[in-house]
Amino acid sequence: MVTSVLAGFAASAVLIVAIGAQNAFVLRQGLRREHVLAVVAICAVSDLVLILAGIGGLGAVVSARPGAVTAIRWIGAAFLVSYAIMAARRAARPSTLNPAERTPTTLGATLITCLALTYLNPHVYLDTVLLLGSIAQQHPHRWLFGIGAAAASLVWFAALGAGAHKLGPLLARPAAWRVLDGVIALVMLGVAVNLATG
Template structure:
């Protein structure tokens, strides 16, 4: 079933290969070489599990749970605003990052931040579970499971490439100015996504 596998890969990549909160977080961790493996595993495996649940029919339930999505929505807005403020503060003192001080913190803190970015965005459920679930189920049996395999493969490979490929940018980020630009972009991305959640809703 090569065709549904390829459709799954293409559909998965079309949803995750974009500038967003999750990708910005993974990129920054990769450049810092800080807790990269657990971060990429959380992001990649979460996508894979949500896609599987979507094709299994859970996406139908999520689509009809506006109250739950609203709670997730406002929790996501609060977290994104906090993270944007943190990135803006780092951008104002980039020399601390280059000196190796002022790390984002322990493995536990990094994992909690990654989980928050991943699960407090209602679009994760709408895109990964509802949209991917709909496309996958349209393939029929047994092709839909090959579709899931393709989508899961795309997610895992993408986050590993993003997280570990970011190391190639280490030389570029050897100056305070480079870190200032990165954290400025991260802050802007978080604010834009938060604004979309506030004014655009969850698009159910």
């Protein structure tokens, strides 16, 4: 039983730590100290729901509907391109203000962005629903595997969101935020191109 939990934790951790759109967004929110708890909660609860759905058999349903996966892929790519453009504009615009001191984004706008980065990303379905769901089927205690996988997600997002402010001194200058936004723009664009050509 414990082996299944640990296997789920390890499998999820390997998949989730890779830099992507969702991780970049959580990092940015953590650095700004803006709606971090809500963002971490959405990411962790979403992973829990998707992991349990994959274990429950949603992966087979998704695989049987390639048209739906294609539609999600294109919608997700378009959203990521628009987010990349916004990040690139922030990077290109010189500012004397530290972004952490700028007018905060509303909770509603932050949550919509977080939900879009989570559910419009086909990689979430491939990794979380299909891959983790398939791996879980190989364990005698597949639901415990799922709990371990969800625990890894919670630990990662909480650490990323809460630990990001430790980078604050490194990002005290606006120029450093411009570099960060430039990196975020490249990551989002890279993921969007990967989705569109995928």
